[in-house]
Structure formats: structure tokens, C-alpha cells
Amino acid sequence: MRFGQLFYGETAECVVTGLMNICDLIGGVPHEMVFDNATGIGRRICDKVITSELFSRFRVHYRTKARFCNPASGHEKGNVENAVGFLRRNLLVPVPQGTSLKELNDAFFTGSIRFGDEIHYRHKVAIKDLFDADKQALLSLPTHPFMAVTYRNCVPDKTGVITIDNNRYLVGPSFARRKLLAEVSADLVTVLDEKHHPILSLPRRFGTHPELVYSPASLLPLLKVKPGAWAQSPIRKDIPDILKQWCQ
Known part of the structure; x- marks a missing residue:
């Protein structure tokens, strides 16, 4: 099974939030997480990876371990690259559309789960049945929420x-x-x-x-108290031209 998340950035907050969402979806926590590189959740100094404070707290809270692949070592991450390519080809072509990032991620999860109905090429059983057996080895989810x-x-x-x-x-x-x-x-x-x-x-x-x-809503009370600030208010660009003329 392959699951993905869409975010606007690659920061530690985005990575950790994505991991939390996937753990919630599958109903457990892997004993060890393998990462292609340390983008967002840490930095590599020579041969050592120093993880960010947020990701370190996430690992402790979820009781999991992390391992990072080495640069220019394709043999270490072939499975990861294969999973990324699979999701891109099957769920991002054509480019999906939605009114919000949450809507796109919900559709992404729905599409990912749908592939579980397919028959595994080697074991000749549904992939979701094999995954259900794998999930028996997962750690339980934390009882208290984590703030990413x-x-x-x-x-x-x-x-x-x-x-x-x-x-x-x-x-x-x-x-x-x-x-x-x-x-x-x-x-x-x-x-x-x-x-x-x-x-x-x-x-x-x-x-x-x-x-x-x-936030335009936070500026309106200020303009009510100090209407002279209208000329310099950033909210002007969000006001129709006809209303601007009336306010002058």
C-alpha cells in the first residue's frame, strides 16, 4: 500500500503533519520510518543527520525510529522512488483539482485505498488483505494528540x-x-x-x-476608529474601485 499527502511546502511542520495523517489513516505507527533525505525534518552534516526539534518530539511521542538514506545511493531507496512514481502516475495525472488542500488530500487517500482491491502479482490475493496482516505489527497510536x-x-x-x-x-x-x-x-x-x-x-x-x-476583518475595526488611515490601509486593494471612489 502507498499513501501520500500534498502540502505547499517541505517544512518540518508539513512532513510531521503528513506522517500523523497517514498514521491515523492506517491505524498504527511503524516501528521505523525510512526517509529519502532530511529535507524539512533535519540537516545532513557530513555523514550525520541532525533532526529538527519538532521531528525529534514527534518521534518520541509516537515511539518510532527514523533512518535516512545516503545521497546518491539509489539502491537504498528504490522502493521509495517506486512508490512516489506510482502515486504520481496514477493519482496526479491529469492534475487533480479541488477547492482546498484538504479536499485534494481526501481524494488522494481515497485513491490510495482503492488500489488495495487489486490482486498482488505474486501472492495472488488482494493487496489490502496483505496490508491488514502487516498492520498487526504496527505500534498503537498515541492516546494524547500531538501538535505539529x-x-x-x-x-x-x-x-x-x-x-x-x-x-x-x-x-x-x-x-x-x-x-x-x-x-x-x-x-x-x-x-x-x-x-x-x-x-x-x-x-x-x-x-x-x-x-x-x-486579515481584512481585523483591519475594519481599526478604520472605524481611525478613518484617516484609509489612504495607507492595505485593505484598499481588496475594495472594488467604485467603493474606493465613494470612500475618498
């Missing part, structure tokens, strides 16, 4: 903007120069105040984008 998030200390500038991984997020001018905490997951950046109370959540950006990430 990392925390970043951040101080907004005078305009209330914080920077996470080279992308800018607007918290609000009222939080300028305050010591805040950002809870970063695979899809959200949640900003917490000094007492760790949530301020707002914004969609996470991957890569480097010049556009400011903000």
Missing part, C-alpha cells in the same frame, strides 16, 4: 508587522514593539500575546512573497 507546530518569538515593527521565514504578516499597529509568540503550523501562523492568548490566525506563506499577509 513550532513556536517563534517575534516583535512586530512600528507598523505591527512580523516576519516569519522571509514573509510578512500584519498583526496590527496596537501590537507594535511587543514581545509576541507565533505558533507556526503546516497551514497557519497563529499569533499569541504575552499571556499566550490568541490574537489572530493568518494563512501561512511558503517561499518568499513580497505581498503582506493580513
Whole structure:
């Protein structure tokens, strides 16, 4: 059986979230996980792989081990490459479409499970029956949930903007120069105040984008208090031109 997950990035939060989703789907945890390389969950220094703090906590929580293949060693990861190619050819051609990443991943899982009905070329029984036997060796799932998030200390500038991984997020001018905490997951950046109370959540950006990430709903109350800020408000670009003329 082969299962996959789609994410916008290759960060530790994305990898760990994908592993958690797959473990939940199959109903157990492998004793050992083999990775093609350490992208996102660690870095390779000479012959040693140093895993990220989030992935290290995930391994302890799920009671599993991890092993990383060596670069330029195709004989170590042929099965992995075969599984990736199989999923790409059978589930990503033609390119799937959906209204959200969750919808695409649900379809990805449904398609992956469907292949279990096929007959194994050697054992002449359904693949899902062989997989059911394999699952008897899995570790049980943790009884307590695991949060696949990392925390970043951040101080907004005078305009209330914080920077996470080279992308800018607007918290609000009222939080300028305050010591805040950002809870970063695979899809959200949640900003917490000094007492760790949530301020707002914004969609996470991957890569480097010049556009400011903000919530229009959080800016409207500020404009009500300070209407003179309308000329510089980033929400202007989301307002129809006819409404802009009326507001001037």
C-alpha cells in the first residue's frame, strides 16, 4: 500500500503533519520510518543527520525510529522512488483539482485505498488483505494528540508587522514593539500575546512573497476608529474601485 499527502511546502511542520495523517489513516505507527533525505525534518552534516526539534518530539511521542538514506545511493531507496512514481502516475495525472488542500488530500487517500482491491502479482490475493496482516505489527497510536507546530518569538515593527521565514504578516499597529509568540503550523501562523492568548490566525506563506499577509476583518475595526488611515490601509486593494471612489 502507498499513501501520500500534498502540502505547499517541505517544512518540518508539513512532513510531521503528513506522517500523523497517514498514521491515523492506517491505524498504527511503524516501528521505523525510512526517509529519502532530511529535507524539512533535519540537516545532513557530513555523514550525520541532525533532526529538527519538532521531528525529534514527534518521534518520541509516537515511539518510532527514523533512518535516512545516503545521497546518491539509489539502491537504498528504490522502493521509495517506486512508490512516489506510482502515486504520481496514477493519482496526479491529469492534475487533480479541488477547492482546498484538504479536499485534494481526501481524494488522494481515497485513491490510495482503492488500489488495495487489486490482486498482488505474486501472492495472488488482494493487496489490502496483505496490508491488514502487516498492520498487526504496527505500534498503537498515541492516546494524547500531538501538535505539529513550532513556536517563534517575534516583535512586530512600528507598523505591527512580523516576519516569519522571509514573509510578512500584519498583526496590527496596537501590537507594535511587543514581545509576541507565533505558533507556526503546516497551514497557519497563529499569533499569541504575552499571556499566550490568541490574537489572530493568518494563512501561512511558503517561499518568499513580497505581498503582506493580513486579515481584512481585523483591519475594519481599526478604520472605524481611525478613518484617516484609509489612504495607507492595505485593505484598499481588496475594495472594488467604485467603493474606493465613494470612500475618498
